[in-house]
Amino acid sequence: MKKLILVLVSVLIGMVSMGQVVKNTAVNKVMDLNKNETYWYRQNIASDTVNQTDTTWSYTFGVNNLYDAVKQYVVVKLDSVSGTPLTTVALSGKVFWDDAWTSITTAAWAGTTGDTTLILDQSTAKHFRFYKLSHDGDGTGTFKYSITKQELQIYK
Numbered sequence: 329m330k331k332l333i334l335v336l337v338s339v340l341i342g343m344v345s346m347g348q349v350v351k352n353t354a355v356n357k358v359m360d361l362n363k364n365e366t367y368w369y370r371q372n373i374a375s376d377t378v379n380q381t382d383t384t385w386s387y388t389f390g391v392n393n394l395y396d397a398v399k400q401y402v403v404v405k406l407d408s409v410s411g412t413p414l415t416t417v418a419l420s421g422k423v424f425w426d427d428a429w430t431s432i433t434t435a436a437w438a439g440t441t442g443d444t445t446l447i448l449d450q451s452t453a454k455h456f457r458f459y460k461l462s463h464d465g466d467g468t469g470t471f472k473y474s475i476t477k478q479e480l481q482i483y484k
Contacts, residue, residue, distance in 0.1 A: 354388060354425070355388050355389065355390035355458065356387050356388050356389065357387070357388075357389050357390070358389070358390045358391075358392060359389060359390070359391050359392065359482060360391075360392040360393060361391065361392065361393045361394060361395075361398075361482075362392070362393040366481060366482045366483060367479070367480070367481050367482075368389065368478075368479065368480040368481075369477075369478075369479050370387075370477070370478045370479075371476065371477045371478075372476050372477065377409070377472055377473065377474045377475070378413070378415060378463050378465045378471075378472070378473055378475070384462060384463065384464050384465070385462065385463040385475065386460050386461065386462035386463070387460070387461050387462075387478075388458065388459070388460045389458065389459040389460070389461070389480065390457065390458055391456070391457055391458070391459070391482065394455065394457055396453070396484055397453030397454055397455045398453055398454065398482045398483060398484055399450055399451050399452070399453050399454075399482070399483050399484070400419060400432065400433075400448070400450040400454070400459065400480065400481070400482055401447075401448070401449050401450070401479075401480070401481040401483065402417075402419055402446075402447070402448035402449075402450075402461060402478070402479065402480050402481075403445060403446070403447055403448075403477070403478070403479040404417050404435075404445070404446045404447075404448070404461075404475065404477070404478050404479075405443060405444070405445050405446075405475070405476045405477035405478070406437060406439065406443070406444050406445075406446065406473050406474070406475060406476065407443050407444075407473060407474045407476050408439030408440070408444075408471075408472075408473050409471075409472040409473055409474055410470075410471060410472045411439075411469060411470055411471030411472060412438065412439055412440060412469075412471055413437070413438070413439030413465060413471040413472070413473040414436070414437070414438050414439070414465070414466055414471075415436070415437050415439070415463055415464060415465045415466065415473065416434050416435070416436050416437075416463070416464045416466055417434065417435050417436075417437065417446050417448065417461070417462070417463055418431060418432075418433070418434040418435075418460075418461075418462050418464065419431075419432045419433050419434075419448050419450065419459060419460070419461055420432055420459070420460045420462065421454055421456030421458060421459050421460070422456060422457070422458050423455065423456055423457050423458075424457070425458060429460055430456070432450050432454065432456075432459075433448045433449075433450050434448075435447075435448055439471065439473050443476070453484070459480070461478065461480060463475065
């Protein structure tokens with residue numbers, strides 16, 4: 329009987345451990361909290377431009393070993409290239425991959441200045457396993473802006 333209980337407890341521990349791992353090919357970056365991988369930085373990528381009305385750019389994160397709710401801090405630097413961009417930068421999350429995205433926080437920007445820094449500080453802890461950082465160009469007419477720097481930090 330003791331062996332049976334030991335086997336059942338071992339299987340249960342194994343199932344919980346496997347349930348903490350993000351394995352999805354649609355995720356751009358996996359962050360592992362056990363390995364203290366809680367920060368993502370990306371700067372000056374030439375292909376990261378939004379160049380017309382209703383163009384959407386997005387980057388998806390998966391979080392491994394999420395035992396506690398975590399907070400998110402996002403810094404985005406934008407530069408108007410042509411026209412007057414009107415865009416919304418959004419951070420969304422979801423628990424399971426098949427769920428719909430839930431909006432966490434957004435910031436709007438009208439590209440009337442050169443370099444602009446948007447800060448999305450979500451100080452309310454969330455239990456999301458997946459996060460999506462997106463840019464949605466929602467202005468009128470044609471425009472172009474570049475995404476010169478992006479940072480995401482997940483913290484307790």
